[in-house]
Amino acid sequence: MRGSLIAVLALFAGNLTLAGASPVPDTDALLFAAISAPVRISYAGIVEVVRIGNHTSEASVYRIEHRAPDLTRRNYSAPSALSGDAVISKGDVSFSVDARRHRIVETRNAALDDRIALDDNYALLRQNYRIASRGDEVFDGRRTVGLMLINKYNRHPTMLVRIDRATKIVLDKQEFAPDGSLVGEVRFEEVSYTQAIPPTEFALPKQYQLVQGPTFGEPPQNPDVVVRNAGFAARAPKTLPEGFAPVEGNLVELKGIRTVHVLYSDGIRTVSLFENATASKLDMSGLQPEWTTVGARQAQYAEDGAMALLGWSDGALHYALVGELDLTELRQIAASIAP
Amino acid sequence: MNQTHPTPEELVEYLHGELPASHDAWIHSHLAGCSSCAEAFEAEASLTELLRAHARSEDRDFPPQVAAAIREAIERPRRPPVWESLRTALRPVVALPAAAAIVVALYLGINSWHHTPAAMSINAAYYVNNHAALTASAPFAEDAPIPAMLTSDDTAADQQTVAR
Numbered sequence: 001m002r003g004s005l006i007a008v009l010a011l012f013a014g015n016l017t018l019a020g021a022s023p024v025p026d027t028d029a030l031l032f033a034a035i036s037a038p039v040r041i042s043y044a045g046i047v048e049v050v051r052i053g054n055h056t057s058e059a060s061v062y063r064i065e066h067r068a069p070d071l072t073r074r075n076y077s078a079p080s081a082l083s084g085d086a087v088i089s090k091g092d093v094s095f096s097v098d099a100r101r102h103r104i105v106e107t108r109n110a111a112l113d114d115r116i117a118l119d120d121n122y123a124l125l126r127q128n129y130r131i132a133s134r135g136d137e138v139f140d141g142r143r144t145v146g147l148m149l150i151n152k153y154n155r156h157p158t159m160l161v162r163i164d165r166a167t168k169i170v171l172d173k174q175e176f177a178p179d180g181s182l183v184g185e186v187r188f189e190e191v192s193y194t195q196a197i198p199p200t201e202f203a204l205p206k207q208y209q210l211v212q213g214p215t216f217g218e219p220p221q222n223p224d225v226v227v228r229n230a231g232f233a234a235r236a237p238k239t240l241p242e243g244f245a246p247v248e249g250n251l252v253e254l255k256g257i258r259t260v261h262v263l264y265s266d267g268i269r270t271v272s273l274f275e276n277a278t279a280s281k282l283d284m285s286g287l288q289p290e291w292t293t294v295g296a297r298q299a300q301y302a303e304d305g306a307m308a309l310l311g312w313s314d315g316a317l318h319y320a321l322v323g324e325l326d327l328t329e330l331r332q333i334a335a336s337i338a339p
Numbered sequence: 340m341n342q343t344h345p346t347p348e349e350l351v352e353y354l355h356g357e358l359p360a361s362h363d364a365w366i367h368s369h370l371a372g373c374s375s376c377a378e379a380f381e382a383e384a385s386l387t388e389l390l391r392a393h394a395r396s397e398d399r400d401f402p403p404q405v406a407a408a409i410r411e412a413i414e415r416p417r418r419p420p421v422w423e424s425l426r427t428a429l430r431p432v433v434a435l436p437a438a439a440a441i442v443v444a445l446y447l448g449i450n451s452w453h454h455t456p457a458a459m460s461i462n463a464a465y466y467v468n469n470h471a472a473l474t475a476s477a478p479f480a481e482d483a484p485i486p487a488m489l490t491s492d493d494t495a496a497d498q499q500t501v502a503r
Contacts, residue, residue: 035478049484058484074482076489085489087482096488105488109472117476125478161479173479186481213488216472248473254465263473270477272470283462302463305484307470309463320463322470 027131027147030163035122037168039069045191047074051184053305055288067197088202095204096213104204107213117248125267128152128243129159137162139171140189149268153242154178158268167193175268183306183324216250223249223262232277234260235317239336241266241329264323271323271333280318282311292327294334301327310334345369350380464491 043066050059061078072089076082084099092112096105111117134146144162151158157180162172172187204210226249227234236246243266252259259276287302287309299312310321310330319337321330345353345366352358353366370377468487474480 049481051484060484079485082485082489085486087486087489094488096486098489107488109475111473111475114476118478121477159479170479173481214468214472216469248476250473252469254461254469255459257459257461261469261473263470265474265477267478270470270474272466272473274466274469278459281460283460285462287463304463304467307467309466311463320466322466 027133028126030145030168031131031147031161032122033168034161034163034170035118037170038066041167041169041193042066042068042195042197043167043169043191043193044197046189047186048189049184049186051306052182053303053307055303056305058305065197065201067195067199067202071197071199071202073202088204090202097205097208102207103209103211105211105213107215109216111216111248114248120247121265121267123267124243124245124247124265125149128266129268134160136165140187140191142166142171142191144171151178151243151266156180164191169193177326216252221249223247225249226251226260226262230260231258232317234275235337235339236262237264237273237333237336238338239332240264241269241271241325241333243267244269244271269324271321271325271330273333273337274320274322275317277317282318282320284309284311292331294331295338299331299334301330314339344373344376347379347383350376350383354380354383 043064045064046061047064048059048061051057059079060076060082062074062076064072064074066072070089070091074087076085076087081100086097088095088097089112092108092110094107094109096107098105128151129149130152132148132150134148137144137146139162143165145165146160146162148157149159149161150156156178157176159176160172160174161170163169164171169188169191170186171191172185174185175183177183223246227236229251244264245266246262247265249260249262252261254276257276257278257280259274262273264271264273282300284300284302287304289300289302292299292301292310294310294312297312297314299310301308301310303309306324307322308325308327308330310327312319312334314337316339319334321334323330325333349358349362349366353363356363358366370380464487471483471487
C-alpha cells in the first residue's frame with residue numbers, strides 16, 4: 001500500500017514538473033515530491049552546511065554531484081581539515097576518501113534504503129506539522145516555493161524548505177529551535193541539472209587502502225521486535241515529547257556489548273534511546289560533559305554540535321539518549337524510564 | 340574399699356540417688372548395720388523433707404509472660420556454640436567436599452577475574468553515529484557537516500548489528 005502511495009505521489013510530482021510555472025501546487029504533494037526528488041533528478045552544485053550548537057558549531061562546504069537514483073559524490077573544500085577529502089555514496093554504501101590518511105573507509109547503512117521507515121516518518125511529519133506556504137520566491141536565481149513546517153503542539157516554526165519549482169529539489173533548508181533561533185541550514189549554490197555526469201566521477205581512487213568501517217547492518221526493525229529480542233528486560237519511556245512515537249530500532253553490539261537502539265521521531269525531530277545490561281562507562285572525552293540528575297540518580301550531559309547526549313544508569317541497565325532535543329526534554333524522557 | 344563410714348556428703352548424694360551403683364550398694368548395706376550412720380542419714384532426710392515442705396508452702400507461679408518466655412526459650416532450637424559449629428564443619432565428611440568446592444571456586448573466580456574486563460568504556464561517538472545512521476530515513480535527513488569517518492583515526496569497525 002505504501003509502495004502504491006509513493007508511486008501515485010511520484011506520478012503527481014512528475015505532472016507538477018511538467019506543469020512548469022503553474023500556480024503553487026498542493027503543499028502536501030509538493031512536500032512529498034521534494035523528499036523523493038533526488039531519486040529522479042540528477043544535479044550538481046555547491047552545498048554549504050552549518051549545524052549550530054550552544055557550545056560548538058560545525059560547518060562545511062562541498063561540491064556535490066548526484067546521479068539519480070543513488071550515486072552521489074561530495075568533494076570537500078572546507079574546513080581545511082577536510083580539504084581534498086570526499087564521500088562517495090552508492091545506495092546504502094558510503095566510501096569516505098581520506099586524503100590525509102591515504103585510506104578509504106567503507107560503511108554500510110541499510111536505513112538509507114528503508115522506504116517503510118521513510119513513509120512512517122513522513123506520516124508522522126504530516127500528523128505533527130502544519131504546512132504553511134510562503135508562496136513563490138527566487139533563490140540562487142531559481143524560482144522556488146517556500147514551505148514552513150509548523151509544530152501543531154507548540155505552534156513553533158520548525159523547518160523552512162525552499163523547493164525548486166521545476167525539479168522539486170530542496171535548494172535551502174533551515175531548522176529552528178523552539179525559541180526561533182537557527183539550529184542548522186543546508187543551502188545549494190550554483191545548482192545545475194544534468195544527466196551527463198559520467199560514472200567515472202564516482203570511481204574510487206585506486207592508490208588508497210580500503211578499510212572496513214562500521215556497518216549498520218540489515219534494515220532496521222520494528223521497535224517492539226527489537227525489545228523482544230534484546231536478551232534482557234529493556235525498558236521504554238512512559239513520556240515522550242508531544243507527537244513523538246517509536247519508529248524503528250535495531251540491536252547493535254558496541255565493543256561486544258549487546259545494546260538496544262530505538263529511534264523516536266515526530267517526523268522532523270528525532271531522539272535515540274540506547275540501553276544495555278552490561279556494566280559500561282560512557283566516555284565523553286572530547287566533549288564538555290556536565291553532571292545533572294535523572295530522578296535521584298546522577299547523569300552526564302554533553303552537547304556535540306547541535307546534538308545532545310544524556311547518559312545514566314539505574315543500576316540494572318545503562319542508558320544513553322541522543323538527539324536534537326534540549327536537556328529539559330531529555331531529562332523528562334529519562335525520568336519516565338522506570339523499572 | 341578401706342572406708343569405714345560414709346562421709347556426710349556421700350550420705351546426701353546417696354539420699355538423692357547420685358552415687359554409682361556399687362557405692363550406692365555399699366552405703367545401703369552399711370546403713371543397715373551402722374546405727375550412727377543410720378541416724379545421720381535420717382537427720383539428713385528429715386532436713387531435706389523439711390526444705391521441700393517449706394518450698395511447697397512458699398510456691399508461687401511465675402507471671403504468665405515469664406513462663407511463656409521460658410517455655411519458648413526451651414522449645415527454640417538451640418544454636419550450637421561457634422566452636423561446636425566449627426568442629427562439625429571440620430569433620431572430614433563435610434570438610435573434604437567443602438575444601439574441594441572452595442578450590443574450584445577460587446580457580447574459577449581468579450580465572451574470570453583475569454578474563455572479565457572492568458566496566459567497558461563506550462565512546463559517546465558510537466551513540467551519536469548510530470543515531471545519525473538510523474535517522475537517514477527521516478524526511479530531509481542529511482549527512483553531518485563533518486563526516487565522522489574523515490575526522491577520526493578510529494574506524495569504529497568494532498561495532499556490528501546483532502544477527503537476527
